[in-house]
Amino acid sequence: MMAVNCTLQILLLLLFILLSPVAITAGATDTFGKGQNVTDGETLVSAGGTFTLGFFSPGASAKRYLGIWFSVSSDAVCWVANRDHPLKDTSGVLLVASDTGDLLLLDGSGEVAWSSNSPNTSSVEAQLLESGNLVVHDQRSKTILWQSFDHPSNTLLPGMKMGKNLWTGDEWYLTSWRSPDDPSPGSYRRVLEYATRLPEVVLWQQDAKAYRTGPWNGRWFNGVPEASTYAHDFPLDVTASKSEITYGYTARPGAPLTRVVVTDAGVVRRLVWDASSLAWKTFFQGPRDVCDAYGKCGAFGLCDASAASSAFCGCLQGFNPASPPAWYMRETSGGCRRNVPLNCGGNETATDGFVLVRGVKLPDTQNVSVDMSISTEECRDRCFANCSCLAYASAEIREGGGGSGCIIWTGDLVDLRYVDRGQDLYLRLAGPEIAVPKGSKFAIATVLAPVASAVAIILVLLFVICWRRKHRISRKRLNDGIPQSSAMTVPSVDLHTLKEATLNFSESHVIGQGGFGIVYKGQLPDGRTIAVKRLRQCALTRKGKCDFAREVEVMARLRHGNLIRLLAYCDEGEERILVYVYMPNKSLDLYIFGEPSLRATLSWRQRLDIINGIAQGVAYMHEGSGESVVHRDLKLQNVLLDDNWRAKVADFGTAKLFVAERVDSSLTIVNSPGYASPESLRAEMTLKCDVYSFGVVLLEILSGQRNGETQRLLLHAWGLWEQDRKMALLDPTVNLPPLSRPDSDVGSELERCIQIGLLCIQESPDDRPAMSDVVAVLTTKTSQIARPNRPGIYNQRTRFVTGQADLTRTTTIDLE
CATH class of the missing domain: 1.10.510.10 (Transferase(Phosphotransferase) domain 1)
Structure with missing residues (x-):
């Protein structure tokens, strides 16, 4: 009797094994189908070994989640299935439902913690691709029925998309984790904004904008010039068509591993894997500084991350703080208001014009109008003829400089900042504001509109007076001045021009200094940015002046692509000044x-x-x-x-x-x-x-x-x-x-x-x-x-x- 019972138990056990789903051997395959499963402690590994799918516990948490991570860096989790429904223990199992073909994550009691909700079909299998994409596809046709790339967590991988399918209404965006220990959706969302068909990426903190990249300019997002340094490995891809408006990127063959992640603290980082140090390197971070905080300086304010002495904020030319007491208390979000109302009465009677604001991240484009079919010159004419137009800019930039297309702003200019390799913005101002430059570091080179003939005559007279004054000074140079030899190829410049360019050598324009001089950032009337080195008076002994003169003569002859170019000099009165080409990337x-x-x-x-x-x-x-x-x-x-x-x-x-x-x-x-x-x-x-x-x-x-x-x-x-x-x-x-x-x-x-x-x-x-x-x-x-x-x-x-x-x-x- 005991022998019969023993034989019966063995037969029942064999029957149970045969009828049970087959577990996946850890690391043995990238695919499983009906009748197979993945239990806690087992994994799927993509064909090339780059990505792993399995169960994990984030940070200090003991809860279990099903996720995908980089095999070389197990803490770099790029997708989580059950973000809102963690498992309490290690009893979870992932399988393909025998009736619907759905991917199901079951807890220890058999309850569904997560489901793919993929289309019903009888012959399906799940596969972890080398791209990090978990897909459910038909075994025969290989048609993808569901994919994890359509349900992103906090990470954007090469080949993924952000944006919207305009036909189906499906949207793709990133959502931060709640904390390093909790992958449930947090406070931050990274979304592709596309209302004006001029895409830009915005980071939202709940219902408030926290950071924006600036609009797509045909090469990169306007406020992220860092992208130009890694685009050769990770080309950006923006699609704006009738069917979709999306943004993504790819990785060229041989490029290192990379990911874009939104952290629980609301920081977006482009991370690249360094195989030599076995660590992730940050290639981009946004927000990167105080000026990246959305609307830091309010409407018509301009943020400069190098201008700590002015609390980083100033007003555009023709504007002043809306509330000076608030600005004094460093509350600048109230922005600026116009000094002189615009005078727009049509092309014949209007005295408005435009000033050029160089090198900026363009303002928020939420309510702009865009026309990609016209030139920048046509854009200017369109803006000038439209009394509601407050500013315009090119929609796209080209490799060799210049631009095309047209963006027109009719509302407040918000979230404007200086940025390396930024674009040009043309700001509409009343005629008097253009004729008299504003005494602020944010007053940029002007582009004069048609003005009254009397103003033009005055300007011509002033030019003649200044020219004659300059030449009188040249004829009366001291013996220790600059020799006017035929070998000189560097022009002299009058002190007044340099004072205007640097706002009278304003401390807010200082970009460097040493024992013998101070260097200022300046802006010439023609729009060029210059570096102005002004020697200290204590250094100007008689021998020092002679040395200065000799030095200018020598430097005037030095013309080489790897030497900083001397543009001009000034030796007016007791001033000794050198003017150089400005280098935006600063020192090595x-x-x-x-x-x-x-x-x-x-x-x-x-x-x-x-x-x-x-x-x-x-x-x-x-x-x-x-x-x-x-x-x-x-x-x-x-x-x-x-x-x-x-x-x-x-x-x-x-x-x-x-x-x-x-x-x-x-x-x-x-x-x-x-x-x-x-x-x-x-x-x-x-x-x-x-x-x-x-x-x-x-x-x-x-x-x-x-x-x-x-x-x-x-x-x-x-x-x-x-x-x-x-x-x-x-x-x-x-x-x-x-x-x-x-x-x-x-x-x-x-x-x-x-x-x-x-x-x-x-x-x-x-x-x-x-x-x-x-x-x-x-x-x-x-x-x-x-x-x-x-x-x-x-x-x-x-x-x-x-x-x-x-x-x-x-x-x-x-x-x-």
Whole structure:
């Protein structure tokens, strides 16, 4: 009897196993269908191994959720099924319903915690794709019946969409988690706004706008210029058609892993996986600063993240704070009001005109009108003829500059801010407001509309008076002024023009300063942005004025693509001023020593290009200009970056010439700690001093580390060179080309650069190469390079007896 019972139990157990769904072996497959399931502790893994589906507990929570995450980073969860219905224990199971074909997540009691609600069909299977998309498709036709990409959580992956299907009404948007421990929907939603068919992405905090990207301009969202730096790996895609208005992006083959996530704190981040450091790097973050807070400065206000002295807010030209007491208390959301009413009575009687506001994130486009078929010039005419039009701008920008299409604002201009590589906005003002520039840093170069003939006559008379006054001054120049030689190719400019450009050298325009001068950001009447270096009066001894004159003559002859260009000078009365091209990307040290997100801005290829550009610029100074010009203070702070991240060597001369007045008449040297050569500390100045400084600069660019007085970086670089561990010197934030390995081109290029850097910092000047030789070996891979000796490592604290306090710190003025 016992034998019969035992046999019966075994048969029942076998029957139970045969009739039960088959569990998925962990990591064994990316697909399962009817009769199979995924239980807690088991996973699906995409075919290429990039994504994993399974059960997890977020943060400190003990609750269980079904989700998809990056296999290399299990905390990078990009989709959650049961956001609102967590499981209490590990008894959950995912299966395909035998009757409906739905994906079902069941808890331990058999209750449905989540369902895909996919169309009813008999032959279906679920598959986790290599894109991270979980799909339910027909086994025979492979038609997708349901996909997780249509139900996003807080993450946008390559191939996903945000926006709306105009035929079905389906919408796709991101919703933040409630907290790091709770993936249920939080307070923030990232939505593609499309009411005017000019898409822009908006971050909402419940029912209030928190941050907006600015409208799509054909290349990127207007307020996110960072996208241009990674678009080669992750092209953006905006579709505006009769069937849909959507935004998404793709990843090119070989590009690193990436995701866009909305955090529970209301921050949107573009994260890119760095395989070398096994960490996510931030390529973009929004809001990025105080000016990204929606409506920070209110209607007709303009936010400048660099203007802390004015609480970051100012009013557009022709406007003043609506409530000055509120602005004084730093409550600027009330905005600004117009000073003079508009006078719009048709083209013949109107005295209104437009002023140009350069480089901004365009205002909120919620109620604008858009016409993509007309030019910017036609847009201006349309706005001028419409008395309700308050401003206009191009709808799209082109690669080579300029724009097309038309955006017209008829309501308040809200959420306006300065932004790198921003667009031009044309603001309508009454005639008197255009004729008299506003005394504010936010008064931008004007574009005059038709005005009364009397005003034009007055302007002509004023021009003639100023011209004659300028030439009288030129004829009465002091002996220590600028020589008017035929070799001069840089014009002089009168002091009045520079005062207007800088609002009388306003403190709010200061962008840098040093021991001998202050640098201001200025705006010329023709719209160009300039950097104005004004030398301090204490530096203007008789010898200092002569040095200034000689320096302008030398710099006027230096014309090279990797040298900052001197536009003009002023030596009116007791003023000595230099005018340079303004560099919006500021100085190189910000991207080498700054925050990780800034350091990641420059890829490996860009860093190589910058190193090569600096070398070519210095080589030109040494040998290519017809004169041997020694920079004497080459360092990262004195390398500026233009719109295209091209290196521009700057600040070569003026401040250094004044050090002689501070110590000894025979000493004309500035020593920046960590960059000065051994002989320069002995007051011996040659071209090889620049070579030494270049070597330090090169190694800092590669490593992201400062050298400093203790020569720490040089010791470190030499040690790694001797140990044959060159890759260990590379800054871990550097974005390397796809699939880079130590034995790839990156490895050989890095080794070559380190070898050049070590040769440049040899103790003896005779052992250092000339800068022309450095350029040759940087640009020609077949060039032979000597093997460096151990560099002379020493503490760079000055050994001068006289003027010690002055010489232990830099006096360079950065043209940021």
